[in-house]
Amino acid sequence: MTVSATAPLKQAGSLFAFALDTGRATFRRPFQVKEFLQQAWFVASVTIIPTALVAIPFGAVIALQVGGLIKQFGAQAFTGSAAVLAVVREASPIATALLIAGAGGSAICADLGSRKIREELDAMMVLGIDPIQRLVVPRVLATMLVAFFLNGFVSVVGVMGGYVFNVVLQDGTPGSYIASFTALAHLPDLWQGQAKALVFGAIAAIVASYKGCNAGGGPKGVGDAVNQSVVITFMLLFVANFSMTAIYFQLVPPKGA
Amino acid sequence: MGVEVRVEGLTKSFGSQLIWGDVSLTLPAGEICVMLGPSGTGKSVFLKTLIGLLKPDKGHVYIEGTDIATCSERELYDVRRLFGVLFQDGAMFGSMNLYDNVAFPLREHTKKSESDIRSIVMEKMEMVGLVGAEKKLPGEISGGMRKRAGLARALVLDPQILLVDEPDSGLDPVRTSFLNQVMIDLNEAFSPTFLIVTHDVNTARTVPDNIGMLYHRHLAMFGPREMLLSSEEPVVRQFLNAQMVGPIGMSEEKDADELAAEAGQELPPLPPIPIQQLPSSGMLRPTQREPGAWCREHGITPPPGSFATATVGAR
Numbered sequence: 001m002t003v004s005a006t007a008p009l010k011q012a013g014s015l016f017a018f019a020l021d022t023g024r025a026t027f028r029r030p031f032q033v034k035e036f037l038q039q040a041w042f043v044a045s046v047t048i049i050p051t052a053l054v055a056i057p058f059g060a061v062i063a064l065q066v067g068g069l070i071k072q073f074g075a076q077a078f079t080g081s082a083a084v085l086a087v088v089r090e091a092s093p094i095a096t097a098l099l100i101a102g103a104g105g106s107a108i109c110a111d112l113g114s115r116k117i118r119e120e121l122d123a124m125m126v127l128g129i130d131p132i133q134r135l136v137v138p139r140v141l142a143t144m145l146v147a148f149f150l151n152g153f154v155s156v157v158g159v160m161g162g163y164v165f166n167v168v169l170q171d172g173t174p175g176s177y178i179a180s181f182t183a184l185a186h187l188p189d190l191w192q193g194q195a196k197a198l199v200f201g202a203i204a205a206i207v208a209s210y211k212g213c214n215a216g217g218g219p220k221g222v223g224d225a226v227n228q229s230v231v232i233t234f235m236l237l238f239v240a241n242f243s244m245t246a247i248y249f250q251l252v253p254p255k256g257a
Numbered sequence: 258m259g260v261e262v263r264v265e266g267l268t269k270s271f272g273s274q275l276i277w278g279d280v281s282l283t284l285p286a287g288e289i290c291v292m293l294g295p296s297g298t299g300k301s302v303f304l305k306t307l308i309g310l311l312k313p314d315k316g317h318v319y320i321e322g323t324d325i326a327t328c329s330e331r332e333l334y335d336v337r338r339l340f341g342v343l344f345q346d347g348a349m350f351g352s353m354n355l356y357d358n359v360a361f362p363l364r365e366h367t368k369k370s371e372s373d374i375r376s377i378v379m380e381k382m383e384m385v386g387l388v389g390a391e392k393k394l395p396g397e398i399s400g401g402m403r404k405r406a407g408l409a410r411a412l413v414l415d416p417q418i419l420l421v422d423e424p425d426s427g428l429d430p431v432r433t434s435f436l437n438q439v440m441i442d443l444n445e446a447f448s449p450t451f452l453i454v455t456h457d458v459n460t461a462r463t464v465p466d467n468i469g470m471l472y473h474r475h476l477a478m479f480g481p482r483e484m485l486l487s488s489e490e491p492v493v494r495q496f497l498n499a500q501m502v503g504p505i506g507m508s509e510e511k512d513a514d515e516l517a518a519e520a521g522q523e524l525p526p527l528p529p530i531p532i533q534q535l536p537s538s539g540m541l542r543p544t545q546r547e548p549g550a551w552c553r554e555h556g557i558t559p560p561p562g563s564f565a566t567a568t569v570g571a572r
Contacts (some may be wrong), residue, residue, distance in 0.1 A: 127362045
């Protein structure tokens, strides 16, 4: 195999084209309700427990970091506020996205990849059915839905973890922790967190589907595709996260600024 | 009645590697054709190009006036309804049992009631000898059964053109003969146009009306079976008789030294042309020609002993 300099560009281009096809197929009827529900359940079932297990230490670490920093500034009263800000704005969508990509995306990619090498996808196209509409769209929407709810879940668990850590271990005052919630954070922070989760879910599912649908070269090809899909998703997630954060700060100035 | 497939100047390459170039042939309506070729000559690629799963670099594939190579996605999906395709491993949907697999195209494309679907599905299952296995998942059955199930699914929309990718790979010779018989009977009953991709010489010698051969990135020859089976063309002759003497080597074509070493060797005489496998009825299929007809028309003496048991109507 010769690797040309334009190969990465081609990849990026066809991934983008695939995303556009998926977007277009989303509005084509009939919508695959059954597949959507099955996939939503499936993605939820592989992500909920790992996410909960990650969210608790995640909240605790943030409480530890922020608590220490804030003590140095002598602004302990704002500990709760800072923790909420960090968890809701950044930590929770990222944790959600990593788990969605790592657990949900890899499963989607492996499933579609093995269908691809068994020529099931070709057979489907020959039978006059578009696999993007039939298989990819329900998976992308299901992943977005699960990411949305998972993000809310992680936010709650993360904030609670932070609370327990701060109050029990760092001798914080429960009242001031909770009272300071709204000092720096405001409702749009939660909306942008949820919006991020939706976008991250879409990215994870589209990359996983793209890689799965283009797997080749037997069982090893599927393994490679899963591996690549997780790596590519992570890279895209952090770029998308940065862009969305930057745009959010332009649209909604931080409270009191 | 089957549909004619006209291929003109078809060329396909992956990256800078040419798979085959300038392939032109016509699959006559209602006839059985076999596409032969050594491993790795792009036979499966050819088949996938015919249904538009792969886009050719150049050339056209005309089916009922639609050019598969250039038509829109929508037209492509319409034209594909004429096709039934049997993929190498059957390509059954792993999450559905055999019954649902075979019923799938009917449920997607027709508004038939479940009881109508049931009768059609059971009819096709019986045709391929899978009655009793409807509830099995594709993962639970043997490769041969998967192939037959794939055939049942390919048949369910009464296709005008059937493309079959290596029906004999991974099957024992007896099952291969049975599967060939099923295809011949189908052709007799519904006259769809068949294209079978294979490298099984026995299938190629006894089943088709026409044979084509892909070799060395081009179509070496395409024509009536008797034309190829009586051909002195080195590549065709070597392949159809599974010999080592000739231009085809182990990896690709032989180099000049190897060919020079073979120069003095006498080629074994052409074996007799076998008679075509007949449908179960024992009668000639509508598009089947009398044994030896082509040779007589073209003034070619078939190898001695050809058509030895060629009494039509008896088996």
